[in-house]
Amino acid sequence: MVALAAWVIAFAVGSVVGVARTVPNRLVRTLATTYVELFRNIPLLVQMFLWYFVLPELMPVEVGRWMKRDMPNPEFSSAVLCLGFYTASRVAEQVRAGIESLSIGLSHAGYASGLTTSQVYRYVLLPISYRLIVPPMTSEFLTIFKNSSLALTIGLLELTAQSQQISEYTFNSFEAYTAATVIYVVIALSTTVLMHLLESRLRIPGFISKDER
Amino acid sequence: MITIDHISKWYGKFQVLADCSTGIERGEVVVVCGPSGSGKSTLIKCVNGLEPVQEGAIRVNDVAVTDAGTNMARLRSQIGMVFQHFELYPHMSVLNNICLAQEKVLNRSREEARAKARSLLQRIDLSDQADKYPGQLSGGQQQRVAIARALAMDPIAMLFDEPTSALDPEMINEVLDVMVELATEGMTMMVVTHEMGFARKVADRVIFMDEGRIVEDAPTEEFFNTPRSDRAQAFLAKILQH
Ligand SMILES: Nc1ncnc2c1ncn2[C@@H]1O[C@H](COP(=O)(O)OP(=O)(O)OP(=O)(O)O)[C@@H](O)[C@H]1O
Ligand SMILES: [Mg+2]
Numbered sequence: 001m002v003a004l005a006a007w008v009i010a011f012a013v014g015s016v017v018g019v020a021r022t023v024p025n026r027l028v029r030t031l032a033t034t035y036v037e038l039f040r041n042i043p044l045l046v047q048m049f050l051w052y053f054v055l056p057e058l059m060p061v062e063v064g065r066w067m068k069r070d071m072p073n074p075e076f077s078s079a080v081l082c083l084g085f086y087t088a089s090r091v092a093e094q095v096r097a098g099i100e101s102l103s104i105g106l107s108h109a110g111y112a113s114g115l116t117t118s119q120v121y122r123y124v125l126l127p128i129s130y131r132l133i134v135p136p137m138t139s140e141f142l143t144i145f146k147n148s149s150l151a152l153t154i155g156l157l158e159l160t161a162q163s164q165q166i167s168e169y170t171f172n173s174f175e176a177y178t179a180a181t182v183i184y185v186v187i188a189l190s191t192t193v194l195m196h197l198l199e200s201r202l203r204i205p206g207f208i209s210k211d212e213r
Numbered sequence: 214m215i216t217i218d219h220i221s222k223w224y225g226k227f228q229v230l231a232d233c234s235t236g237i238e239r240g241e242v243v244v245v246c247g248p249s250g251s252g253k254s255t256l257i258k259c260v261n262g263l264e265p266v267q268e269g270a271i272r273v274n275d276v277a278v279t280d281a282g283t284n285m286a287r288l289r290s291q292i293g294m295v296f297q298h299f300e301l302y303p304h305m306s307v308l309n310n311i312c313l314a315q316e317k318v319l320n321r322s323r324e325e326a327r328a329k330a331r332s333l334l335q336r337i338d339l340s341d342q343a344d345k346y347p348g349q350l351s352g353g354q355q356q357r358v359a360i361a362r363a364l365a366m367d368p369i370a371m372l373f374d375e376p377t378s379a380l381d382p383e384m385i386n387e388v389l390d391v392m393v394e395l396a397t398e399g400m401t402m403m404v405v406t407h408e409m410g411f412a413r414k415v416a417d418r419v420i421f422m423d424e425g426r427i428v429e430d431a432p433t434e435e436f437f438n439t440p441r442s443d444r445a446q447a448f449l450a451k452i453l454q455h
Contacts, residue, residue, distance in 0.1 A: 108263050109300035109359075113314035113366060114290025123313060127304050204304045205346040 002079050003148040007141060009084025010091050017088060018095025019121060032092070039089035047086055048150055052078040079148070087144050094136045098129030131202045138195040142188050214239045214370060214401055215260060220269030220279075222255060229255045230266070231425040237370070242402045244412040244433075247422035248448060253405040254297075256422065257372050260403065261292045274369065290318045293363030293371040297379050299355040301347035301362070307334070308343040311362045319366065326365075333361040337391055353384030360391055370401040377408060407452055413437065421445045 020032035039047070052075070056067040067074060102125060110120035163180040166172070215237040222230040229252045237243050245253050258264040260271060262278045262285050271278040276288055301310050311330035315321045321329070334340045337357040347355050356376055363371060373392065377385045389411050396402055396415035406412070412419055412433060419436040421429035423444045429436060440446050 103298070103300070105296050105298055105300040106302070108258070109294070109296060109302070110314075111263060112261055112289055112292070112294035113362070114286045114288075114318035115314060116286050119317055123317065124302055128302075131304065205349055 002076065002083065003145045005080045006083035006087060006148065007144055009080065010087035010140070010144065013085060013088035014091025015095055017092035019099070019126070021092065021096045022099045023117065036089045036092050039086050040093070044082075044086055044147060044150055048079070048082050051082040083144060083147055083150075087140060087147070090140055090143075091137070094133045094140065095129060097136075098133040099125050101132060102128055128204075131199075131204065134195055134199045134202070138192060141191055141195075145184065145187055214241075214274055215403070216270075216272045217256075217260070218270045218272070220259060220266045220271060222259065222264065222266045222268075229425050230259070232269075233422075233425075233427045234269075235420060235427060235430050237401060237403055239401055240399045241417045242396045242400075242404065242415050243418045243420060244416040245403065245405045245420045245422060246407055246409075246412070246448070246452075247428075251422040252425040253422055254374050257374050257403060257405055260372060261289050261294060263294075286318065290314065290366050291369050293360075293366060293368035295356070295359050295363055295371065295373045295376050297375040299347070299352070299359045299379075301355055301359055303347050306344050306346055307339070307350070307358050310347065310358060311365045314362070315365050329365050330361070333364055334358075337361055351384060352380045353387045356380065356384075356388045357391055360388075360395075364395075370403070371395065373402065373404040373406065375405050375407075377406065409437075409449075409452060421448065423448075 017032045017035050020028050021036070023029060042050075055078075056064040058064075059067060071077065106124060106128075107120050110124045111117075115123070163177050167177065217233055217235050220230055220233050221228065233252075233256060235243075245256065247253055255264055259266050260273070260278065262271075262283075266279055269279070273288060273292065277283055278285075278288065301307075302313065305313065308327065308330050311333060312323070312326040315326040315329060316323065331340065331343065334343055337360065339354060339357060339361075342350060342354065342358075347358065350358065360376075376392070377388050380388065385408070389408060392402075392404070392411065393415055404411070404416075416433045419429070419431060419433055420427055421436070421440070421442070421444070428442050429440060429445050431441075436445075437449070440449060
């Protein structure tokens, strides 16, 4: 659950930031780069604590109090936001790399025919880039699952944490962790298979990317 | 129709274009040639504002390309451009390549755009390839599609940047034939190319560039028979050997 919700944020924010890193406007580019460097380089565990413990303190008093006392399931929200925004920085890098692997001539062709910048991205650059980055995105998606186990540090009982608890209660630690492992493996394998299907469905006939030329 | 007025351009400290001036009348075909790195591509990209210039002005049909307030999308939609490496959209069928800008820029209906695309494909003899993807076509076929994509916008002028230099020799003529046909129909064309046969056949004028400068700008006959600069002579000697 944490991983899926966080992925939605990661994909949406990551796409926007990734695109922003390639646009002509320098200010937008700098902001996006700063975002990526910030979120990618602070250890995830530290970010987890920042979101959970520090953020409510930084908010206006009212909001902070609401976050600490009345917000339903604060561990969950913090974990989702933290993982989401962290993974977004990694997704952004993939999106940027995908766009930059396309030749500049392709965008020139778009602009030359009168398309606006957003049209060039929407109809030309992004559809091609997203196809190219399906494989690295698969691994980001799997990583977000693995990283979601870090949410246990702020008290969210996610798969690993739950098995830890089960093992403490029942002393069947072997079974509990085996079950957890099996679940992780099943998720990983099915994701990989699904993404492969997606990849072959989206394959462009006769297309080779710039790098392969 | 196209006026290039004392333009200069720098990449950092490196001057790519130095005080270039020339003009192209309606219906005129002008060939631009010169050694590699002399600024031919840069010059042609300045005409539709793909590259900004730092000094001077360019006007197309009395619209200033170099003015900040100019509606660039509208202006570019009226000038067709064909690239050395075709630059077809690889994820779209040939038909959709030709339809995209018609629909998104000119707001033509899907049917209208398709009809236009089909008639152009017929004209370049590729009707049977409409549903293929660019990667499934030969270089010559791709370049003809790229020309059709530009023509679909009903441009008032066409820019070509070495349209045949990435092609295998046996495909050059199929592309040149389409260009010659366009030229004889009265299209205004600015063509960067080393195909001197094409230049002799249809060009009204030849421009020779070297190190960012327009060194010669002469009527075709005059350019080939009595080139004034040593540079142009040396260049011609080298090219015509082949
Ligand atoms: N984006 C850029 N940044 C820096 N320098 C550039 C850039 N684009 C081109 N140049 C330089 O500007 C000069 C002119 O380039 P241009 O592509 O206009 O030459 P050209 O005459 O078209 O050459 P060719 O026959 O090889 O296509 C070259 O020396 C090139 O290295
Ligand atoms: Mg060039």
